[in-house]
Amino acid sequence: MTQYDPKAIEERLYERWERAGYFHEEPDPARPPFVICMPPPNVTGRAHLGHGSTFTPMDVMTRYHRMLGNNADWLPGVDHAAIATEAVLVREIAKEGLTREDLGRERFVARAWEWSRTYGGQIEKQFRKLGFGPDWERARFTMDEGLSAAVRRVFVRLYREGLVYRGRRLINWDPKGKTTVSDAEVDRVERDATLWRIRYPRAAGDLADGIEVATTRPETMLGDVAIAVHPQDARFARWIGATVLVPPLLQRAIPVIADACVDPEFGTGAVKVTPAHDATDYEIGLRHGLAMPTVLDLRARVSGAEVDVGPYEGLDRFEARRRIVADTAQLGLLVAEEPYRHAIAVSDRSGDVIEPLLSLQWFVKMESLAAPALQAYREGRVRFVPERYGRTYEQWLENIRDWNVSRQIWWGHQLPVWYVPDGTPVVAETEEEAIEIAMREHGTRELTRDPDTLDTWFSSGLWPFSILGWPQQTAELSCWYPSQVLVTSFDIIFLWVARMVMLGIHFMGDVPFRDVVITPLVFDAQGRKMSKSLGNAIDPMDLAERYGADAFRVSILRQMRLESQEIRYHEARCEEARNFNNKIWNALRYGKSFPEGFPSAMTLPPQDGLTLADRWILTRLRDAIVRVGERLDRYDFGSATDSIWRFLWYEFCDWYVEATKEPGNTASRAPVFSFVLNNAMRLLHPVAPFISEEVWLSLPHDGQSIMTATWPDPLEVPADAAAAATFESLQQAVERVRNLRAEIGLSPRDRIDVDVPSDVPDDVAQLLVHLCAGTLRRVGAAGGDVAGALAAVSGRAPRDLLEARHRKELERLANEVERLEKKLANAQFVAKAAPGVVAKEREKLAGYRQEHQRVAKAVADLE
RNA sequence: GGGCGGUUAGCUCAGUGGGAGAGCGCUUCCUUGACACGGAAGAGGUCACAUGUUCAAUCCAUGUACCGCCCACCA
Numbered sequence: 001m002t003q004y005d006p007k008a009i010e011e012r013l014y015e016r017w018e019r020a021g022y023f024h025e026e027p028d029p030a031r032p033p034f035v036i037c038m039p040p041p042n043v044t045g046r047a048h049l050g051h052g053s054t055f056t057p058m059d060v061m062t063r064y065h066r067m068l069g070n071n072a073d074w075l076p077g078v079d080h081a082a083i084a085t086e087a088v089l090v091r092e093i094a095k096e097g098l099t100r101e102d103l104g105r106e107r108f109v110a111r112a113w114e115w116s117r118t119y120g121g122q123i124e125k126q127f128r129k130l131g132f133g134p135d136w137e138r139a140r141f142t143m144d145e146g147l148s149a150a151v152r153r154v155f156v157r158l159y160r161e162g163l164v165y166r167g168r169r170l171i172n173w174d175p176k177g178k179t180t181v182s183d184a185e186v187d188r189v190e191r192d193a194t195l196w197r198i199r200y201p202r203a204a205g206d207l208a209d210g211i212e213v214a215t216t217r218p219e220t221m222l223g224d225v226a227i228a229v230h231p232q233d234a235r236f237a238r239w240i241g242a243t244v245l246v247p248p249l250l251q252r253a254i255p256v257i258a259d260a261c262v263d264p265e266f267g268t269g270a271v272k273v274t275p276a277h278d279a280t281d282y283e284i285g286l287r288h289g290l291a292m293p294t295v296l297d298l299r300a301r302v303s304g305a306e307v308d309v310g311p312y313e314g315l316d317r318f319e320a321r322r323r324i325v326a327d328t329a330q331l332g333l334l335v336a337e338e339p340y341r342h343a344i345a346v347s348d349r350s351g352d353v354i355e356p357l358l359s360l361q362w363f364v365k366m367e368s369l370a371a372p373a374l375q376a377y378r379e380g381r382v383r384f385v386p387e388r389y390g391r392t393y394e395q396w397l398e399n400i401r402d403w404n405v406s407r408q409i410w411w412g413h414q415l416p417v418w419y420v421p422d423g424t425p426v427v428a429e430t431e432e433e434a435i436e437i438a439m440r441e442h443g444t445r446e447l448t449r450d451p452d453t454l455d456t457w458f459s460s461g462l463w464p465f466s467i468l469g470w471p472q473q474t475a476e477l478s479c480w481y482p483s484q485v486l487v488t489s490f491d492i493i494f495l496w497v498a499r500m501v502m503l504g505i506h507f508m509g510d511v512p513f514r515d516v517v518i519t520p521l522v523f524d525a526q527g528r529k530m531s532k533s534l535g536n537a538i539d540p541m542d543l544a545e546r547y548g549a550d551a552f553r554v555s556i557l558r559q560m561r562l563e564s565q566e567i568r569y570h571e572a573r574c575e576e577a578r579n580f581n582n583k584i585w586n587a588l589r590y591g592k593s594f595p596e597g598f599p600s601a602m603t604l605p606p607q608d609g610l611t612l613a614d615r616w617i618l619t620r621l622r623d624a625i626v627r628v629g630e631r632l633d634r635y636d637f638g639s640a641t642d643s644i645w646r647f648l649w650y651e652f653c654d655w656y657v658e659a660t661k662e663p664g665n666t667a668s669r670a671p672v673f674s675f676v677l678n679n680a681m682r683l684l685h686p687v688a689p690f691i692s693e694e695v696w697l698s699l700p701h702d703g704q705s706i707m708t709a710t711w712p713d714p715l716e717v718p719a720d721a722a723a724a725a726t727f728e729s730l731q732q733a734v735e736r737v738r739n740l741r742a743e744i745g746l747s748p749r750d751r752i753d754v755d756v757p758s759d760v761p762d763d764v765a766q767l768l769v770h771l772c773a774g775t776l777r778r779v780g781a782a783g784g785d786v787a788g789a790l791a792a793v794s795g796r797a798p799r800d801l802l803e804a805r806h807r808k809e810l811e812r813l814a815n816e817v818e819r820l821e822k823k824l825a826n827a828q829f830v831a832k833a834a835p836g837v838v839a840k841e842r843e844k845l846a847g848y849r850q851e852h853q854r855v856a857k858a859v860a861d862l863e
Numbered sequence: 864g865g866g867c868g869g870u871u872a873g874c875u876c877a878g879u880g881g882g883a884g885a886g887c888g889c890u891u892c893c894u895u896g897a898c899a900c901g902g903a904a905g906a907g908g909u910c911a912c913a914u915g916u917u918c919a920a921u922c923c924a925u926g927u928a929c930c931g932c933c934c935a936c937c938a
Contacts (some may be wrong), residue, residue: 002898003900009923053926188935214938216938217938228919261937262937262938265937266937266938267937271937271938273938278938279936280936280938281938283936284936342938343935347905386866389867391866391867394936395933395934399935490933491933495891520922527930559875559876563868564868565868565869565931565932566868566931568875568876570887572887573875579898579901582898582900583898584898585897585898586897586900587897587898588897591897592897593896594868641931642885654902658902739905742905743904747893748892748893748902749893819882820882823918826919828917828918828919829881829920831918831920832919837880837881840881841881848882
């Protein structure tokens with residue numbers, strides 16, 4: 001078999017790791033902690049490419065820190081995803097012709113549990129296939145009893161501190177999801193709409209005399225309580241204080257008022273005010289003490305409960321809009337109707353148009369929670385990578401509004417709130433406690449529990465401490481809070497990150513994590529969002545199936561750049577990564593073919609037993625170890641992966657492996673080859689866990705698994721800078737000769753005569769001719785050091801070819817010399833540039849001159 | 864209306880205040896004793912545009928254009 005087959009090993013290795021308990025860790029105060037809380041995927045979720053870009057880095061960091069010997073644990077879990085799961089269930093039971101209400105709360109919730117248990121484990125299975133190795137033994141579900149207890153404790157405490165309150169406020173109603181949603185869950189999308197200009201007449205007798213307003217939402221006219229104009233707008237000065245009639249019913253008279261938030265430039269300069277159904281209008285209503293009647297109910301239908309809505313009662317909001325526009329036109333009060341494109345609010349869950357309406361709901365007061373979270377950021381106790389996302393976080397917290405946390409769905413944490421008969425709420429962690437309070441304070445034990453549940457993000461916000469056992473004081477909590485790093489994508493900085501920081505500080509007295517790494521979003525190759533409807537979604541499971549989990553991981557990591565906000569994912573990247581794995585696999589096969597076999601333990605020959613190539617590859621290995629570590633420490637996954645890739649392919653395979661094929665120079669190759677590959681596999685392990693393990697186990701190694709092996713130590717790798725420099729000169733010489741071979745058109749079987757100056761040492765000369773498939777011919781000393789002598793190496797070729805080539809080279813060198821001479825002749829440059837820079841340029845010039853001379857002499861010798 | 868990214872080879876993207884890079888694609892050659900999911904060689908770019916700072920700008924600053932994203936109460 002000459003091709004690597006990931007399927008043959010991945011599943012087997014993962015099972016072994018899990019069985020051996022390598023993913024599990026106990027809190028150990030003696031070692032530095034390295035803890036990551038997994039952002040809990042939705043119980044309804046399936047792995048998608050976004051998990052590739054956020055979860056792979058978490059796995060990489062955990063594996064890396066485990067190898068560094070830290071107390072590393074990656075804490076997994078699943079989110080009950082209230083709205084999403086409820087929507088799935090409502091669809092399910094609809095197939096049976098049932099509604100939620102038909103089933104009743106208890107049976108509905110029971111079905112939700114059943115559904116979660118049946119399908120909820122899917123994504124965890126998928127994560128295993130992708131090689132993700134969190135501490136599964138510690139997996140939690142946000143609806144677990146422990147986590148639910150934490151939710152109740154937090155809610156009750158916030159209530160008693162006055163930070164949770166019930167109030168009638170303008171909220172975002174999602175008619176399709178039949179629940180409120182928080183401001184953070186509302187998206188704005190540009191849509192084509194209509195802007196109507198409507199005249200509100202002063203009196204029913206003269207419809208021509210009136211004030212014109214512009215609106216995109218005629219159906220809310222039924223709830224209008226005023227017309228507002230800008231106080232300095234001369235056009236309307238005479239109108240302020242007047243009353244007009246609301247079309248099309250013309251039954252209610254409303255005042256014209258002045259408010260500075262009205263933009264005289266927009267529309268007609270006058271705006272209708274419907275406080276119960278628009279955020280701006282609500283503010284105006286508060287400022288002017290206006291009535292705030294709602295005219296749409298929770299089904300988004302017109303409702304006359306609070307104000308007379310005439311014949312429109314019960315109509316759907318969009319139908320009502322059509323009818324009201326038509327009726328207004330009939331009266332001659334529709335002045336104009338023009339197409340208008342603007343941003344409207346939609347629910348990010350259901351996609352339905354959000355209906356702002358006044359409703360009695362529960363809120364978390366944010367201001368006093370936000371202040372310490374802002375301070376923590378400003379003092380650098382929470383750090384964002386890339387840094388710019390910190391400003392996003394900061395701006396959001398600075399402008400924070402109270403958080404509506406009650407939801408009108410059944411799947412989730414029911415509010416720990418009961419009402420006594422007069423409607424006063426009793427907030428308690430348990431029903432027993434609620435009864436006790438009710439008896440004590442209200443003299444009744446007759447309680448009705450609030451049917452609402454909490455926003456999913458309320459429980460997610462407690463995640464970093466609730467999964468560690470809070471409110472119990474556990475060893476996990478004391479060792480692993482705060483965690484070291486949170487990895488997530490920027491779209492949930494508000495929904496989740498900021499809330500965790502606020503609640504973490506409030507309840508734990510410290511931030512929940514120090515570093516927040518924001519990974520890029522994944523788009524398709526054209527830069528479009530991946531979506532089912534576009535049909536451009538790529539399934540990571542499909543990629544892992546076809547190319548292997550390692551290839552998928554490497555493909556996505558290599559496309560991650562520290563500062564970048566998006567990845568345009570190309571499947572070709574996965575293919576390349578698969579090829580890379582194959583390359584490694586075959587390098588191992590090559591090593592296994594050494595007749596002398598690998599040594600039994602990982603040891604290096606003594607320094608004087610090392611060849612030039614050995615010294616070079618060891619030096620390069622040391623550099624690679626340092627580089628990869630530095631880059632992982634900076635969360636620069638793309639560049640870390642790239643470093644390993646380049647080392648293995650372009651240095652180890654392309655040069656070192658070829659060098660070991662030099663006949664008669666094979667004494668050190670087996671130990672050096674296996675030593676280098678063993679180290680390289682440890683560098684590779686965090687990013688490609690499977691192949692690195694399989695290869696590592698085939699080499700001399702210590703221990704049972706690469707997972708528990710130690711991270712390579714650069715100081716344990718002997719480096720030889722001088723030998724490395726010589727090897728690099730040799731590489732250049734080899735490339736020159738190969739180029740000449742190609743120009744001559746020599747077939748690989750034909751050897752080329754190579755002129756090597758006598759001052760190139762024998763071993764170097766032998767390796768040189770081996771690497772360019774040449775025959776050694778010694779020529780006179782070139783003078784200078786070995787590097788200089790290597791620069792004089794040339795292949796023998798027909799005179800005219802050599803001459804053309806030399807002339808081209810001479811021209812290039814002459815240009816360089818001229819350029820540098822001019823530069824150095826510039827007094828300004830010599831005077832003002834850093835001394836080091838000038839010296840370096842002088843050195844370069846000398847080098848080019850020397851080379852020029854040598855090539856010129858070669859040309860002369862041809863004559 | 865604010866804020867943030869991006870613009871470098873046909874494509875996707877690295878990169879650096881002092882000689883423009885990779886992968887894929889393309890051309891030529893090679894089934895050489897690990898690998899054709901491979902190897903060797905090669906063609907291909909006024910580093911978006913303008914101005915400025917500097918001895919020196921693809922890199923720093925300012926502005927412009929185009930692309931993308933986030934936030935925001937213009938109905």
